[in-house]
Amino acid sequence: MDLHKQLIEAVEKRFGNKISYQRDCKILSEKVFDQTHEYISPATLRRLFGFLKTNSKPTRATLDILARYCGFSHWQDFVENQIKASTTSKSDTPELWNLIITNSQEINHHNIRSIQIKSGIPFEKTVRRTYLESLLNHFVSSNRFALAIVAPGGYGKSTFIAHWYLNNPKVKQQQVIPIIISASKLENYAFSELNIDEWLWSQVGINAFSIPNLKDELKKLPGTVVFIIDALDELTLTGIKLERTLKGIHELSREFSESANTKLIITSRYATWKSLQGYLINPEVWQNIDQSNFNSDNANIPPLSYDEMQTILDNTVNEEKKERLLIFELPPLLRQTISYPFYLQLFISSYGKTNYRNLSDPLNIINEFIKQKVFESIYPEEKADILNALAKEYLENSTPVNKQQLKKLYPINLKTAGNYFDAYHDLLSFGIISEEKVYTDSLGYSTLVSLGNDNILTSLIAQKLIKEYGLSEKLINATKKLFSQNEIYPKLIGYIFSIGFNERKVAFLKDLFHLFLPNNITELTNTLTLCFKRDESLFKELLPHLLINSEVERELLLVNPDLNGISSTYSKILEQVQPESPYYMDSKVAKDYCNLMGLEISHINNSNEWHNNFVMAEQKSARIAGMWFCLNIFFSTSFKTESIVKKALEYYKSISSTNARHEFRESVLPFVFIDKRFSPLQDILVEPLNLSAHQKAMDSIIYEFTNLTKNRNPFSPEKHHQLMQNYSQLNASRSHFVIILGELARSISYFYESNLNDAHTCIRNAIELCGISGYRLQEMVLMNILGQTLMRLGETDHGQSFVSYTDTLSEKSGVKIYSEYFVYGS
Known part of the structure; x- marks a missing residue:
């Protein structure tokens, strides 16, 4: 028991602050005099608190005065009180645990503050990543002793560590003590004579030499100490020093596996992790390091949900x-x-x-990334040289570059030969380039270097092609010749089209469409509908010319319509269809379908022209047939509804093509879950159609919705995550209503759990996406459901505001929201 240290701590507690500066000693001297009417000089206090070197211990008189300042009669009274407290205390908390707690607080405060300052988005506006926090919590309670968190720069590794530390109840209750240490400090270890564990404990102010039975003491700890070495990639060591450090981390994981109550977490970028992985001989003590855990970004943690x-x-x-x-x-x-x-x-x-x-336009974000991380960062010329070499090789041979070949061009392996070494490793650490070892039968290997991100690769290739050929027919022909058999070809076409659209090269865009058709029609029409949102006037200028081509017209109208924009893109396309077009009558049905979805009831064709169009629709498009049935069921009189629904079911069963069945289902889906007259059509949504990723994702979301409403079993966190993962598999032009259904399902699930906050967030997402897409009918029904639910929960004013809004929509459109047909509040 160090009684002098305990007295110093008691003095600081009475003073109200830690004595951190020499000026504090002068203030303390004055406070001691005011309290005890006894004087201790600032110089004496500076010696006591270590600001002045001294070989002598404090005098008894000094100790007596300080003891009285702390509320005791004299020094001996203080001593006896501490001994009594120590022997009678019911707490058996080891002194080592208290020391770790005290010393770690200052270390963590400094490192958390550093993470918050470096955060690209203001830290208070970033988000807690609950899935990753649960991963850390599971690790702490598991029988694993080391965890690697690997991802490119800017992936949020340090930010999520900070959130976990600040919000973890076990940390607040001192059951888990994280100690965050910047990996750059490992450079001090590399140049020291200490073992790695001795050095690590010294960072917390613990001299491992003075505790010969440290392993036994660790077993007595009432909680777990988690050392977090953050940003391993920031090491600037090379050669023997780097090797010593990486071996040291391996030894640390082995040491912790043989002791109790200690664990290790490292955060790193992929290239540094691969270097460390070569030194691991006991991977079984590590969690989350299997290669199957890594995604296309070379990260073993998921991107943002x-x-x-x-x-x-x-x-x-x-x-x-x-x-x-x-x-x-x-x-x-x-x-x-x-x-x-x-x-x-x-x-x-x-x-x-x-x-x-x-x-x-995703291309703008990719280009901004390249600009900031290459051309406006350090070593821009060296980075550009390396990237151009990789792009040139891919342009000529569609292959990566052998690292030995790259070394001959630029000294990327020599730290002292200019800036190429640092430039190369900066590109590597941000995932802009990647390395892959390829082994030969003779036990040798070569390292292949490539652009590590398809979007960056495609952007650079597109820019190099445009620089060489300009936005011309030569560019189109060169692209087809060089990349028509390459997997990046569809995306490359889209990028070239997007660049031409941004530069308003109308003649070039017309040529591009005709020269790339028909094999790439889907990619081009998807890009076209996205471009509409950026420049409506140019879209209108291009559209009449494009619709002259019957394949393009069919793609935009029937095969891949922009159902995400029924009041914008799709309606504009429908308006441009000419009477002489073979799809003119189909466009009339589609237009009235859009008007119904948008509550533009007064615009619907009252001549019943589409009523008589079914024979043509049946022959040409299941999608149009589905729209035709929706119109007829919605506007039918009650005694006719059943027969029309029956006819719709018969029609669906007669469709032999899986794609056509899917098109029919997409048309009726927005009505099935809001209008009870369409309920029998739920039967056609049960059949799995697994032809494409879009179909699989849509089927999965429909299944989860119907299963939830039938069995009333809330989703698990994993199910919520899986549902949102399905959103990303949906077609770019026809995803919104399926997402609306998914968000409605998630809202209901949260409601079953009485999690009203998340339930409100999800249904708000669904309602707002209805508004963005032009689904005013569905928006009205969902708003009414929300309003009625809030009123039942006692939120009368809030609920009434939603109900009033739906009443207004109902009155303007003539569609009666309180009709017996609509689902509300159920």
Whole structure:
């Protein structure tokens, strides 16, 4: 028991602050005099608190005065009190545990503050990642002793560690003591004579030499000490020193596996992790390191979920805005891109500077990333040289570059030969480039270097082709010749089209469409509908020319219509269909279907022209047939409804093509779950159609919705996650209503659990996405459900505001929301 140290702690407690500066000693001297009327000089206090070197112990007189300042009669009274407290205390908490708690607080405070300052998005606006926090909690309670968190730079590794530390109840209750240490400090270990565990404990102010039975003492700890070595990739060591450090981390994981109550977490980028992995001889003590855990970003943690991205958008670009930007309204490729947190940061930082139309293009985000991490970062020329070499090789041979070949061009392996070494490793750490070892039969190997992200690769290739050929027919022919058999070809066409659209090259775009058809029609029409959101006037200028081609017309109208924009893109296309078109009558049915969805009842063709169009529709398009049945069922008189529904079921059964069946289902789906007259059509949604990823995802979401409403069993967290993963598999032009159904299912699930906050968030997402897509009929029904539910829960004013809004929509459209047909509040 160190009684002098305990007295110092008692003095600091009475003083109200830690004595951290020499000026504190002067203030303390004055306070001691005011309290005890006895004087201790500031110089004496500076010696006592270690600001002045001294070999002598404090005098008895000094100890007596300080004891009286702390409320005791004299020094001996203080001593006796401490001994008595020690012997009579019911607590058996080891002194080592208290020391770890005390010393770790200052270390963690400094490192957490550093993480918060470095956060690209203000830390208070970032999001807790509950899935990852549960991963850490599981690790702490598991029989594993080391955990690797691996991801590219800007993936949010340090941010999520900070959130876990600040919000973990076991940390607050001192059952788990994380100790966050910046990996850059390992460089001190590399140049020391200490063992790795001795060095690590010294970071917490514990001299392992003075505790010869440290392993026994660790067994007595009432909780777990978790050392977190953050940002291993920031090490600048090379050669023997780097090897010593990486071996040391392996030894640390082995040491912890043989002791009690100690665990290790490292965060790292992939390239550094692969270097460390070569030294691991006991991988069984590690968690989360199997290669199957790594995704295409070379990360063993998932990217941001839709909920997490939406929360960050609400905390930033949506803050104090009347209209929210919904993550679901962004194109799927953009959603996928900004699930990488650094890309989301770029999106948010650009959002206030440019309009949404430009931001809806994923290419702009990719280019902004390349600009910031290559051309506006350190070593821009060296990075550009390396990337150009990789792009040139891919352009000529569609292959990666052998690292030995790259070394001949640029000294990427020599740290002292210019900046290429640092430039190369910076590109590697951010996942812009990647390495792969390829082994030969003779036990040798070569390292292949490639661009590590398909979007970056496609962007660079597109820019190099345009630089060489310009936006011309030569560019189109060169692209077809070089890449028509390459997997990036469809995406490359889309990028070239998008660049031409942004530069308003109308003649080039017309040529591009005709020269790339018909094999790439889906990619081009998807890109076209996305471009509409960026420049409506150019879209209108191109559209009449494009619709001259019957294949394009059929794709835009029937095969791959933009059902996400029935009041915008799709309606504009339908308006351009000419009477001489073979799809003119189909367009009339589709237009009235859009008007019904948009509650534009007065615009619906009252001549009953579409009533008589069924024979043509039956012959040509199951999608149009589905729309025709929806119109007829909705406007039918009660005694005719049953027969029309029966005819619809018979029609569906007669369809032999899986694709055609899916098209019919997509048409009726928006009505089946809101209008009771359509309920018998739920039977056609049960059949699994597993032809495409879109169909599988849609079937899965419909199944989960119907199963939930039937059995009333709430979703598990994994089920919520799986449901949102399905959103990303949906077709870019026809995803919104399926997402609305998924969000409605999640809302109901949360409601069953009495989680009203998340239930409200999900149904709000569904309602707002209805508004964005033009589904006013479905928006009206869901708003009424929400209003009625809130009123039943006692939120009368809030609920009444929603009900009043639906009453207004009902009155203007003539569609009676309180009709016996509509689902409300059930």
